[in-house]
Every structure is written in structure tokens, then in C-alpha cells.
Amino acid sequence: MTAQRQLALLETKPLIGRTQTGQLLKWIGNKQRFAREIISYFPKRFNVYREPFLGSGAVLGFLGPATGVASDSFKPLIEIWNLLKREPDVLKKGYAERWHMLTSGDKKKGFERIKANYNAQPNAADLLFLSRSCYGGVVRFRKADGYMSTPCGIHDPIPPASFDRRVDEWRERTAGTIFLLQEYEEAMENATKGDLIYCDPPYTFTQSILYGAQSFDLTDLFRVIAKCKKRGVYVALSIDGTKRSGNTVCDVQIPSGLFEQEIMIHCGRSMLKRFQMNGKTLEKEIVHDRLLLTY
Numbered sequence: 519m520t521a522q523r524q525l526a527l528l529e530t531k532p533l534i535g536r537t538q539t540g541q542l543l544k545w546i547g548n549k550q551r552f553a554r555e556i557i558s559y560f561p562k563r564f565n566v567y568r569e570p571f572l573g574s575g576a577v578l579g580f581l582g583p584a585t586g587v588a589s590d591s592f593k594p595l596i597e598i599w600n601l602l603k604r605e606p607d608v609l610k611k612g613y614a615e616r617w618h619m620l621t622s623g624d625k626k627k628g629f630e631r632i633k634a635n636y637n638a639q640p641n642a643a644d645l646l647f648l649s650r651s652c653y654g655g656v657v658r659f660r661k662a663d664g665y666m667s668t669p670c671g672i673h674d675p676i677p678p679a680s681f682d683r684r685v686d687e688w689r690e691r692t693a694g695t696i697f698l699l700q701e702y703e704e705a706m707e708n709a710t711k712g713d714l715i716y717c718d719p720p721y722t723f724t725q726s727i728l729y730g731a732q733s734f735d736l737t738d739l740f741r742v743i744a745k746c747k748k749r750g751v752y753v754a755l756s757i758d759g760t761k762r763s764g765n766t767v768c769d770v771q772i773p774s775g776l777f778e779q780e781i782m783i784h785c786g787r788s789m790l791k792r793f794q795m796n797g798k799t800l801e802k803e804i805v806h807d808r809l810l811l812t813y
Contacts, residue, residue, distance in 0.1 A: 539579050539580065539684070539687050539688065539691060540680075540687075541574060541576070541684075542575070542579070542598075542685070542688045543574055543598060543645075543646050543649045543650060544574065544649045544650055544652075544655035544656075544657070545573040545574035545649060545655075546573075546657065547573060547718060547720070548573065548574040548576050549574075549576040549577050549718060549756065550574070550576040552783050553576050553577045553579070554580060555783060556809060557577065557580060557581055559754065559779075559811060560581075560714060560716075560752075560754060561714060564712060564713060564752055565585070565710070565711075565712040565713045566583075566585050566587060566709070566710075566713045566714070567581065567585065567586040567695075567713075567714050568587045568589075568705065568706070568713055568715045568716070569588045569589070569715070569716050569717075570589050570590075570700070570702040570705035570715065571717055571718050571720075572588045572590040572596070572599065572697070573590070573595070573718060575688075577718070578691075578692060578695065579691045579692065580691075582691040582692070583694055583695060586695035587695065587696055587698065588692075588695050588697050589698040589699070589702070589705040591699065591701050591702070593699055594636075594640045594641055594642050594644075594645045595645065596697055596698070596699045597642035598642040598645065598646050600697050601642055602688055602689055602692065603689065603695075603697060606685050606686070609642075609643070609646070609685055610681065610682050612643030612646070613643070613647055613678060614681075616632055616647040617647070617675060617681075619632065620632070625670060626669075626670045629648075629651060629652075629669075629670035630670070632644055632647060632648060632651075633648060633666060637666055640664070645657075645666075647675070648666065648668070650675045650681075651670065651675040652668040652670065652671050653668055653669045653670065653671040654668075654671065655671070656668060702717075702719070702739070703738075703742055706742050706745075706746055706751075707745070709746055709751040710749065710750075710751065711751065712750060712751075713752070714751075714752045714753075715751060715752065715753045715754070716753075716755075717743070717756065718755075719736075719755075737771075739755075740772070740773050740776060743755065743776065743812065744773070744776055747812040751812075752812060753812040754809060754810070754811050754812075755777075755808075755809070755810040755811075756783070756807050756808070756809055756810075757807065757808050757810060758770055758807070758808065770808070772810065776810075776812065777812055778811055778812060778813055779810070779811040780808055780810055781809040782806045782807070782808060782809075783806060783808075785805045785806060
């Protein structure tokens with residue numbers, strides 16, 4: 519049997535009994551709590567799974583595809599994923615060193631030292647630890663120069679032993695996936711008939727100063743999706759839905775006829791608003807995502 523034929527026979531692994539893995543890193547827009555529901559709308563059969571806006575990889579980690587290509591244009595982020603695949607012990611050691619730095623003395627000073635080191639020379643080890651220890655788990659980057667500005671969180675990051683277990687689990691879940699430093703256009707243009715692309719780009723209404731990676735125009739993303747659909751590629755897109763407990767519908771101009779289905783995913787209270795409101799009531803800040811499907 520040819521490799522192409524083998525890919526054609528791949529199916530999504532059954533979700534029954536699948537356990538939710540803890541996050542490897544924290545990232546704005548993380549789909550950790552909603553991965554199972556999102557995946558339930560994927561085609562039952564597809565070839566290569568592709569994720570061109572990787573972020574925390576929550577959907578990838580839950581799906582655990584037999585063959586996957588995950589990419590992002592943010593170099594320190596992709597370095598994390600490639601260390602996971604190629605040198606997991608380096609990832610574990612880097613986390614442990616920074617954890618001891620944070621917990622053995624003045625917590626805020628330790629955090630600021632790590633953040634200053636990252637801002638002087640962006641790198642995977644610092645970024646991963648900062649994502650797990652910054653305030654609200656919301657990594658913010660200054661648009662002008664990419665400066666990471668989020669302060670130290672009030673919580674204690676998980677201990678090294680717990681992180682080590684997550685590394686082992688995530689490495690197993692992503693064993694069939696390769697990680698590439700790549701713009702989303704190129705990543706999506708490489709998809710062929712029968713592949714599945716899951717897009718989770720920065721949201722127009724909430725994440726303009728937070729993502730720190732691909733800057734993109736939503737209209738252009740729709741253009742690329744249309745080309746994929748024409749080639750027979752399945753595309754699932756998470757994008758702004760509603761905010762303020764459903765009372766405000768985000769006005770995203772979606773091209774007529776591009777998507778065959780629109781599903782609203784209940785996302786609970788906004789992670790970003792939790793950060794911005796600093797303990798104030800979030801009763802009116804329940805949001806929904808749109809999940810748009812070309813099939």
C-alpha cells in the first residue's frame with residue numbers, strides 16, 4: 519500500500535474515553551476547554567491534519583493526529599514545539615532552572631529577570647516559562663518591537679515534576695506531527711485534497727495587541743481558505759462570535775457561500791477580560807466563538 523493511500527485511510531481517533539491533557543504552555547485564545555467539542559465537528563476521515571496558527575496547540579494535543587503539520591511564524595513559539603519533539607530533556611531542564619529562580623527568592627524579581635532576558639534575546643525556554651507564570655496566563659507583546667510586557671502572576675507555576683509529565687504526554691500526543699516556522703499562507707497552500715486545516719488566528723475584536731506572531735488581514739485569510747476549498751481541502755475556522763453574554767454579535771464580514779456550516783461554541787467567561795478587569799465581576803463577559811466549516 520502506498521503512503522498516499524495509507525494517509526487516505528486515516529481517521530480521527532475516537533473521542534470516547536479520551537482524556538484532556540493539561541496545557542504545555544499558556545496562550546491567549548487557548549482552546550483547551552473546547553477542544554473536544556471543536557474536534558467533534560471535524561470530518562470523520564481526512565488525510566493530513568494541519569494547524570497554521572499553532573499557539574498553545576490545544577486542539578492538536580487533544581486530537582493527537584497520526585500525521586500532522588503544525589506551524590506558526592513566531593520563532594520562539596515554534597522553538598518550544600521543536601524542543602518538545604527533538605530534545606524534551608532540554609525543555610524540562612530549562613523549566614526547572616527558571617522555576618527554582620522564581621521560587622527560591624523574591625518572586626517578582628525572579629520573574630522580571632527572566633522577562634528581561636527574554637526581551638533582550640527572545641527564546642523558547644524563557645517564553646514557555648513566562649507563559650506559565652505571567653499574570654492571568656496572558657502573554658502580551660508590544661506591537662512596535664515585540665517587547666513582552668505582562669507582569670508576574672499571583673499564582674505559583676506548576677512544579678518541575680508536574681511539568682515533566684506534561685512534556686512526556688504532549689510528546690506522545692504530537693509524535694506524528696512536524697513543526698514548522700512558516701507563514702499561514704504558505705502552510706495552507708501546501709495542503710492537498712482530503713487534508714484538514716484548523717485555523718485559530720488572532721481574533722479581530724479581542725487580540726490585536728496580544729498575539730505577537732502572525733499579523734494578517736482577515737480578508738486575505740478568507741481568500742486563502744477559498745483556494746483551499748476549491749482544491750478539496752477541508753477548513754475549520756474559529757473566529758469571533760459573540761461577547762457580553764451573547765448580547766453583542768461581532769460584526770465579521772464573512773464571504774457569502776464560503777462556509778457550509780456555522781456553529782457557536784460556548785466559551786464561558788473571557789480570559790482577556792479576566793486579565794483586564796482584575797477581579798471585577800465577569801457576569802456580563804461570557805463569550806461565544808464561531809466555528810465556520812467549509813464542508
